[in-house]
Amino acid sequence: MTLEIIGISVLWLFLFLYVIVASIDFGAGFFNAYSAFSDKQHILTGIIQRYLSPVWEVTNVFFVFFFVGIIGFFPQTAFYYGTTLLVPASIALILLAVRGSYYAFATYGAKINHRGYIYMYGLSGLMLPAALSPVLAISEGGFMRLEGGQPSLDYWALFTSPLMWSIVVLSIAAVLYISAVFLTWYAWKAGDEKATQLVRKYALVWAGPTIVTATGIIFELRGHNPEHYASLLDLWWMFALSFLLFLGTVFLIWKKRNYGLAFILLVGQFFTAFFAYGASHYPYLLYPHLTIYDSFTNESMAIALIIAFIAGLGLLLPSLYLLFRLFLFDKDYVKGKSDYHA
Amino acid sequence: MALQSRILTLMTLSFHIIYATIGVGVPLMIMIAQWVGIRKNDEHYILLARRWARGFVITVAVGVVTGTAIGLQLSLLWPNFMQMAGNVIALPLFMEVFAFFFEAIFLGIYLYTWDRFEDQRKHFLLLVPVALGAAASSVFITIVNSFMNAPQGFDVLNGELVNVSPLLAMFSPAVPTKVAHVLSTAFMTSAFVLASIAAFRLLRGSNHIYHKKALFLTMKLALIFSVATAIIGDFSGKYLAEYQPEKLAAAEWHFETGSEAELVLFGVLEGEEPKYAIRIPYALSILAHGVPSGEVIGLNDFPEDEIPPLWIHYLFDTMVTLGMWLAFFSFVYVIGAWRGWSIVTRKWFRWLTVLSGPLAMLAIQAGWWFTEVGRQPWILRGYMKTSEGATTSGQVDLMIVMFAGLYVILGIGTVVVLSRMYKRNPVEKELAQRESVKGGEE
Numbered sequence: 058m059t060l061e062i063i064g065i066s067v068l069w070l071f072l073f074l075y076v077i078v079a080s081i082d083f084g085a086g087f088f089n090a091y092s093a094f095s096d097k098q099h100i101l102t103g104i105i106q107r108y109l110s111p112v113w114e115v116t117n118v119f120f121v122f123f124f125v126g127i128i129g130f131f132p133q134t135a136f137y138y139g140t141t142l143l144v145p146a147s148i149a150l151i152l153l154a155v156r157g158s159y160y161a162f163a164t165y166g167a168k169i170n171h172r173g174y175i176y177m178y179g180l181s182g183l184m185l186p187a188a189l190s191p192v193l194a195i196s197e198g199g200f201m202r203l204e205g206g207q208p209s210l211d212y213w214a215l216f217t218s219p220l221m222w223s224i225v226v227l228s229i230a231a232v233l234y235i236s237a238v239f240l241t242w243y244a245w246k247a248g249d250e251k252a253t254q255l256v257r258k259y260a261l262v263w264a265g266p267t268i269v270t271a272t273g274i275i276f277e278l279r280g281h282n283p284e285h286y287a288s289l290l291d292l293w294w295m296f297a298l299s300f301l302l303f304l305g306t307v308f309l310i311w312k313k314r315n316y317g318l319a320f321i322l323l324v325g326q327f328f329t330a331f332f333a334y335g336a337s338h339y340p341y342l343l344y345p346h347l348t349i350y351d352s353f354t355n356e357s358m359a360i361a362l363i364i365a366f367i368a369g370l371g372l373l374l375p376s377l378y379l380l381f382r383l384f385l386f387d388k389d390y391v392k393g394k395s396d397y398h399a
Numbered sequence: 400m401a402l403q404s405r406i407l408t409l410m411t412l413s414f415h416i417i418y419a420t421i422g423v424g425v426p427l428m429i430m431i432a433q434w435v436g437i438r439k440n441d442e443h444y445i446l447l448a449r450r451w452a453r454g455f456v457i458t459v460a461v462g463v464v465t466g467t468a469i470g471l472q473l474s475l476l477w478p479n480f481m482q483m484a485g486n487v488i489a490l491p492l493f494m495e496v497f498a499f500f501f502e503a504i505f506l507g508i509y510l511y512t513w514d515r516f517e518d519q520r521k522h523f524l525l526l527v528p529v530a531l532g533a534a535a536s537s538v539f540i541t542i543v544n545s546f547m548n549a550p551q552g553f554d555v556l557n558g559e560l561v562n563v564s565p566l567l568a569m570f571s572p573a574v575p576t577k578v579a580h581v582l583s584t585a586f587m588t589s590a591f592v593l594a595s596i597a598a599f600r601l602l603r604g605s606n607h608i609y610h611k612k613a614l615f616l617t618m619k620l621a622l623i624f625s626v627a628t629a630i631i632g633d634f635s636g637k638y639l640a641e642y643q644p645e646k647l648a649a650a651e652w653h654f655e656t657g658s659e660a661e662l663v664l665f666g667v668l669e670g671e672e673p674k675y676a677i678r679i680p681y682a683l684s685i686l687a688h689g690v691p692s693g694e695v696i697g698l699n700d701f702p703e704d705e706i707p708p709l710w711i712h713y714l715f716d717t718m719v720t721l722g723m724w725l726a727f728f729s730f731v732y733v734i735g736a737w738r739g740w741s742i743v744t745r746k747w748f749r750w751l752t753v754l755s756g757p758l759a760m761l762a763i764q765a766g767w768w769f770t771e772v773g774r775q776p777w778i779l780r781g782y783m784k785t786s787e788g789a790t791t792s793g794q795v796d797l798m799i800v801m802f803a804g805l806y807v808i809l810g811i812g813t814v815v816v817l818s819r820m821y822k823r824n825p826v827e828k829e830l831a832q833r834e835s836v837k838g839g840e841e
């Protein structure tokens with residue numbers, strides 16, 4: 058393995074982890090708002106506050122890890138993506154601020170449970186994937202021009218592109234699906250029958266759109282970026298595996314059993330699809346301008362970053378284990394029997 | 400777009416630094432209070448720690464939001480700079496992320512496990528990684544900033560960066576004074592902010608011993624860290640004289656190189672002559688070299704276009720004056736409280752105490768503006784000008800408006816939520832509740 062491959066794999070793995078944990082967070086916010094809207098709030102709010110409040114800062118660090126890491130390993134991405142993403146990334150930052158402040162002001166703080174705030178928080182959960190996912194479309198090439206050596210984004214081409222919109226729809230559907238499957242498991246563990254049934258229904262509703270749009274994107278790519286399409290097809294078996302895992306999750310949820318296993322299968326489904334997609338994108342970070350090779354940092358920095366990463370993991374994994382043991386796997390905490398908040 | 404990028408960077412950083420300072424300093428204060436509480440078996444200190452922790456979560460959350468903004472904005476607004484700097488100084492930025500992880504994880508655990516352990520010392524231990532993580536993240540980011548002021552650890556060959564040494568870049572000459580000064584000012588400011596709150600409660604009629612204990616504890620800590628800050632600040636001046644003489648000269652309106660230089664406080668500049676200023680003979684030479692005969696390099700020795708804006712003089716004076724005042728003030732308080740002087744319980748004295756938190760925060764702002772504006776026109780001193788580092792995107796103006804709105808809302812939200820939270824649950828009520836619970840158990 059070359060240093061470039063190690064670097065991009067580490068980043069891709071953390072991006073994947075962010076996609077999963079953030080989807081749970083974003084989707085839960087939306088379901089919470091939706092249930093407030095349809096006057097079923099009491100069913101979900103407790104569960105959401107118990108699980109999400111202690112961990113959202115950790116979720117956010119996964120995101121920070123990704124954008125700091127990519128500048129570290131591939132500094133040239135700062136030049137291409139930094140220049141062009143000013144507007145979409147700033148919008149994403151504002152939306153992240155809405156979420157962060159909701160936790161700060163509404164759940165930790167004075168408990169401002171104004172309805173408008175709950176709706177804003179819920180909607181930001183859908184708008185964030187919509188604001189972040191166009192980066193994937195941009196990376197397929199065709200939306201960025203170089204003018205006098207400076208990159209700029211062709212907004213018109215981007216906003217009229219079916220590829221961009223399918224990716225946006227997929228990201229929203231996937232967020233709701235991932236979140237619903239996780240919450241089904243969590244609500245079931247909490248022994249909350251009513252909540253389980255509610256989120257189980259959401260999981261089944263969003264399974265279909267997720268798989269349909271995901272397949273749709275592969276076909277969009279055929280026209281947009283034939284080179285990428287060809288390498289996707291070379292990895293067809295990974296997508297097939299991903300599809301089988303998807304069927305497994307839906308089957309279990311449908312049959313109302315093994316919700317924990319259902320969630321694990323779902324993680325497997327997204328893991329295989331995400332890595333197959335990433336591998337087929339190789340070696341490009343941005344078609345056709347930037348590959349992982351020509352944007353890579355110097356060797357001494359790469360080695361230093363990898364050493365720091367390994368040392369960091371040594372610190373991180375035990376701490377994460379502790380966090381999950383206390384808040385995800387602790388029966389009394391999950392059931393809301395013990396409240397030790399400061 | 401350099402001007403707009405500078406405005407937005409300045410805005411985001413100035414806002415973030417308020418929360419970051421609290422984020423670095425307050426965990427240590429909570430730790431000290433909780434430790435004193437456990438040692439003395441004094442319920443008041445434990446409750447103090449607990450109430451500070453509750454407020455702290457809120458400031459941390461806003462700190463995380465604004466920190467994420469500045470982290471992303473560095474690449475959005477300064478893509479050319481980050482592309483170059485990423486090759487050399489990415490290591491501490493990357494390590495900082497692990498410090499964030501560490502802090503965020505243990506903060507989550509700490510907050511949600513009050514009273515969960517039989518042995519309170521176990522819960523106390525959970526705070527140690529929070530304080531360490533917060534301090535480490537400020538150390539790493541300050542290392543990055545030091546590199547911008549005194550870059551090293553690479554060579555430039557035909558426009559390419561070669562011979563990069565990440566470790567050498569991390570330990571630039573600016574690091575020791577900068578890191579130490581940033582840490583001690585964060586502790587000092589947090590202590591003053593908490594002292595302000597206690598003094599304010601006392602002024603508002605609550606005469607509870609709880610607030611008096613809080614005030615005395617925080618003022619003692621404030622005194623310790625103010626003195627440390629002033630000493631380290633003196634070393635910072637010596638660092639500047641050696642490595643960034645143009646910044647020191649601009650701060651002091653010192654035009655002609657010479658020994659026995661005087662320190663100029665405030666005043667206005669007419670040509671090269673400071674008017675209406677307070678002049679302290681020899682003091683600049685002493686600040687720069689420790690002896691009156693020290694030779695201080697003047698602005699006339701630098702090319703015209705590499706001189707920082709001269710108004711940083713006022714920023715430097717503001718910081719130093721406030722530093723001196725706060726050290727003196729906390730000294731008077733501590734001695735007074737210890738010897739039982741009555742002035743320290745007077746109303747006007749209490750109001751001065753209330754003022755000290757905001758003043759310390761103002762000194763932090765003045766200090767950062769001073770270093771950052773004083774580095775101009777460079778973004779990477781000697782290698783890259785600020786204008787070369789900026790984005791070419793034309794939409795920064797709009798983003799300035801958007802983020803300004805966001806910070807106003809977050810700022811007001813913080814104040815409203817914090818004051819509401821404490822008002823709804825005053826100490827007296829909480830103490831009474833805890834008494835009755837305890838009574839019930841026995």
Ligand code: HDD
Pocket residue numbers: 548573576577578580581584587588628629631632633635636638639646718719721722723759760762763764765766767768769770
């Ligand atoms: C509570 C805040 C505070 C107070 C009271 C002081 N400072 Fe300060 N100062 C800072 C907060 C600060 C800071 C915000 O932390 C800075 C900005 C950048 C840095 O490294 O620290 C800083 C920078 C800074 C620098 C520039 C360092 C550089 O550019 O590398 C010097 C020379 C001093 N300080 C000197 C002093 C002196 C002589 C003080 C006398 C008491 C003093 N400071 C009080």
Ligand code: HEM
Pocket residue numbers: 114117118121412415416418419420421422423458459460461462463464465466467468469470473499500503533534536537540541581585
């Ligand atoms: C260019 C300057 C800076 C950048 C890019 C930056 C970046 C960040 C980021 C990305 C976060 C969010 C981390 C998370 O998701 O948990 C954050 C939070 C934080 N930052 Fe900054 N930061 C800067 C300046 C500073 C300074 C000067 C300090 C300390 C003196 C500091 C201390 C902290 C702390 C302690 C936090 C944790 C949140 C809190 O406790 O308030 N940062 N910063």
Ligand code: HEM
Pocket residue numbers: 404405406408409412413416473477480540541543544547767768771772774775778785788
């Ligand atoms: C650590 C806390 C920091 C604070 C509070 C801070 C504060 C500031 C302020 C107030 C300015 C405006 C100066 C002006 O407009 O003339 C500024 C500029 C800037 N800072 Fe810093 N800075 C910090 C660290 C950093 C770090 C770590 C980086 C980069 C990695 C950085 C990058 C910049 C850039 C690119 C500018 C714009 C150029 C300029 O105008 O000086 N800063 N900063």
